[in-house]
Amino acid sequence: MASGTVGIQQTRWRTPCQQCPLRSLPDFRDFTPKELDFVSQFKSGELSIERGATILVEGMHSAHLFTVLSGWAFRYKLLPDGRRQIMNYVLPGDLIGLQGSLMGEMDHSIEALTTVTLCVFERSKLERLFERHASLAYDLTWIAAHEERILDEHLLSIGRRTALERTAYLLSFIHQRAHLAGVNGGRRVLPITQQHVADTLGLSLVHTNKTLRKLAERNLMRWQDKGCEILDADGLQMLAGWEGLQRGPRPFI
Amino acid sequence: MASGTVGIQQTRWRTPCQQCPLRSLPDFRDFTPKELDFVSQFKSGELSIERGATILVEGMHSAHLFTVLSGWAFRYKLLPDGRRQIMNYVLPGDLIGLQGSLMGEMDHSIEALTTVTLCVFERSKLERLFERHASLAYDLTWIAAHEERILDEHLLSIGRRTALERTAYLLSFIHQRAHLAGVNGGRRVLPITQQHVADTLGLSLVHTNKTLRKLAERNLMRWQDKGCEILDADGLQMLAGWEGLQRGPRPFI
DNA sequence: CGTGTGGTTGAACAATGTCAAGCTCTGTGG
DNA sequence: CCACAGAGCTTGACATTGTTCAACCACACG
Numbered sequence: 163m164a165s166g167t168v169g170i171q172q173t174r175w176r177t178p179c180q181q182c183p184l185r186s187l188p189d190f191r192d193f194t195p196k197e198l199d200f201v202s203q204f205k206s207g208e209l210s211i212e213r214g215a216t217i218l219v220e221g222m223h224s225a226h227l228f229t230v231l232s233g234w235a236f237r238y239k240l241l242p243d244g245r246r247q248i249m250n251y252v253l254p255g256d257l258i259g260l261q262g263s264l265m266g267e268m269d270h271s272i273e274a275l276t277t278v279t280l281c282v283f284e285r286s287k288l289e290r291l292f293e294r295h296a297s298l299a300y301d302l303t304w305i306a307a308h309e310e311r312i313l314d315e316h317l318l319s320i321g322r323r324t325a326l327e328r329t330a331y332l333l334s335f336i337h338q339r340a341h342l343a344g345v346n347g348g349r350r351v352l353p354i355t356q357q358h359v360a361d362t363l364g365l366s367l368v369h370t371n372k373t374l375r376k377l378a379e380r381n382l383m384r385w386q387d388k389g390c391e392i393l394d395a396d397g398l399q400m401l402a403g404w405e406g407l408q409r410g411p412r413p414f415i
Numbered sequence: 416m417a418s419g420t421v422g423i424q425q426t427r428w429r430t431p432c433q434q435c436p437l438r439s440l441p442d443f444r445d446f447t448p449k450e451l452d453f454v455s456q457f458k459s460g461e462l463s464i465e466r467g468a469t470i471l472v473e474g475m476h477s478a479h480l481f482t483v484l485s486g487w488a489f490r491y492k493l494l495p496d497g498r499r500q501i502m503n504y505v506l507p508g509d510l511i512g513l514q515g516s517l518m519g520e521m522d523h524s525i526e527a528l529t530t531v532t533l534c535v536f537e538r539s540k541l542e543r544l545f546e547r548h549a550s551l552a553y554d555l556t557w558i559a560a561h562e563e564r565i566l567d568e569h570l571l572s573i574g575r576r577t578a579l580e581r582t583a584y585l586l587s588f589i590h591q592r593a594h595l596a597g598v599n600g601g602r603r604v605l606p607i608t609q610q611h612v613a614d615t616l617g618l619s620l621v622h623t624n625k626t627l628r629k630l631a632e633r634n635l636m637r638w639q640d641k642g643c644e645i646l647d648a649d650g651l652q653m654l655a656g657w658e659g660l661q662r663g664p665r666p667f668i
Numbered sequence: 669c670g671t672g673t674g675g676t677t678g679a680a681c682a683a684t685g686t687c688a689a690g691c692t693c694t695g696t697g698g
Numbered sequence: 699c700c701a702c703a704g705a706g707c708t709t710g711a712c713a714t715t716g717t718t719c720a721a722c723c724a725c726a727c728g
Contacts, residue, residue, distance in 0.1 A: 239567060239568075239570075239571045241571065241575055241576070241656060242656050243656075245575040245576075246575070247570055247571040247574040247575045249567050249570055249571075260556075260560055261560045261563065261564060264553075264556065264557050264560050265557070265560065265561070265564070265661070269564055269567065269568075270567055289549075292549040292550075292552050292553045292556075293549040296542075296545040296546040296549075296552065297545075299545050299549065299552040299553070299556070300517075300545045300552070302556050303513075303517065303545075303552070303555050303556045303559055304517050304518070306556055306559035306560045306563060307513055307514045307517050307518065307559045308518070309563050310514065310559060310562050310563050310566060311514060311518070311522055313563060313566040313567070313570060314492060314502050314522065314523055314566070315492075315522075316570060317492075317500055317502055317566060317569060317570055317573065318492045318494065318500040318502075320570065320573050320574050320617060321500040321573050321614075321615075321616070321617030322494055322498040322499070322500045322617060323494070323498075324683085325683075325684075355705090355706065355707090356706075356707070357706080361574075362574075363574070364573060364574030364575060365684075365685090366684070366685050366686075367685095367706095367707090368684090368685070368686075368687090368708090368709085369683085369684055369685065371707065371708065371709085372684095372708090372709090375708085385707080387692095387693075387706095388693095388705090388706070388707095403494060403495050403496075408518070577715085578715075578716075608673090608674065608675090609674075609675070610674080618716075618717090619716065619717050619718075620674095620675095620717095621676090621677085621716085621717070621718075621719095622715085622716050622717070624675070624676065624677085625676090625677085625716095628676085638675080640674095640724095640725080640726095641673090641674070641675095641725095
């Protein structure tokens with residue numbers, strides 16, 4: 163179930179935007195009725211993706227963009243010989259496929275870490291969005307600039323932080339994101355393997371394992387059966403020397 | 416002259432947008448008369464920055480955004496203890512300060528590598544741009560998404576390429592960018608020090624030096640008095656296993 | 669002439685990668 | 699119910715890569 167349409171299904175049930183469960187989260191901004199109206203007809207359906215399935219593939223031309231309604235995924239690129247770099251994680255409220263929509267072709271792939279539900283938007287309606295809904299156009303730009311900001315921080319991390327700092331940064335980062343996206347219902351468990359951590363941080367699997375062990379010895383986190391439990395989010399953030407995610411309401415579509 | 420307003424001056428001469436020298440480059444898209452009109456009054460002046468001066472500082476709230484008219488600069492972040500990571504290089508045609516304009520505060524700094532001339536735009540007029548000029552709003556989003564794409568590739572580079580591959584990638588990347596921006600008038604010299612290369616690639620200065628030496632031994636490049644000369648751009652790109660920059664007209668403002 | 673910036677080099681050392689093996693689950697088919 | 703296979707985690711030994719330290723050199727500039 164690694165590629166193609168395997169593991170991807172249209173859902174029977176379609177969540178109306180008016181009752182979007184994300185909108186009630188404190189971290190997301192509200193829509194005006196006019197905006198809500200537009201988004202509601204911008205949305206053309208819903209998809210459900212199995213764990214392990216590929217949502218978007220590098221090189222693909224997609225006629226859609228998506229907002230994640232539930233579940234976790236990750237965005238990555240491959241080198242010709244198979245080396246993998248994970249760029250970022252995708253959580254509820256995140257928009258994906260914008261790059262492909264604007265520039266014709268995806269330059270990265272996205273794979274589901276858990277079962278993922280997506281809202282589907284028609285690329286062809288983007289034009290109307292820009293022409294008639296300046297505030298949403300602004301939001302799209304904001305979203306792209308925000309992703310850029312996240313990538314800046316990751317770059318700083320991989321380029322200049324030590325393995326221990328990097329790992330602390332990553333766990334702290336994902337944990338904060340999950341918290342703001344209202345995922346996990348309080349349980350602080352992240353559905354990733356050590357291979358994902360390694361491929362995000364530019365480390366080998368073995369070294370990642372040993373580094374995680376050091377964090378565990380300091381009681382900052384614990385590796386569970388399959389996934390990672392955060393024990394001391396502040397301690398991790400401090401060890402990384404990271405300022406934390408920006409707060410305040412953020413737009414989403 | 417590291418910070419503040421030192422090294423920054425308003426220029427006497429102001430290039431009219433109608434005669435913008437960048438517009439004649441094949442890589443940039445054309446404006447409609449209406450767009451040109453707007454941009455022309457969106458531009459509020461010009462600044463000249465000396466080599467080594469800081470154009471934008473992390474944490475700063477700026478009322479402006481800028482397009483580079485001429486010169487080279489670089490965008491970077493610092494860790495509390497002084498470790499530096501260069502995120503990207505800024506060349507003519509590049510827009511800077513968008514993040515700060517959208518999100519209130521810069522989260523990175525920008526320093527001039529050569530004398531830089533900037534077109535200055537008022538942040539306060541951004542709103543009107545989104546409301547009245549959908550095509551330019553689209554361009555802004557495109558620009559942000561494009562920068563994201565570049566960062567993805569850098570991340571892949573730092574995370575998963577070897578020191579030799581990374582270095583080849585960087586030189587090839589900057590060289591292509593310079594070529595498309597019409598910089599250097601055919602001379603293939605990049606105005607950077609080995610320290611810049613090191614801080615971009617997440618390597619130490621010494622190791623960077625030894626890696627560059629290996630590239631020089633293969634006749635791919637040569638380090639000059641102060642700066643780097645590209646001898647075999649294709650060879651560098653191939654060694655890096657990189658696909659090269661996307662072609663085709665790009666928007667700019 | 670100094671002085672500073674940027675480049676070069678070798679040696680010792682630390683960080684990280686690779687290899688190889690084994691362990692613990694979990695799911696599956698007999 | 700058991701045997702087995704696969705995925706993911708763990709560990710130690712060893713190889714490689716990259717860092718740090720400490721020089722020294724070359725050139726530009728005042």
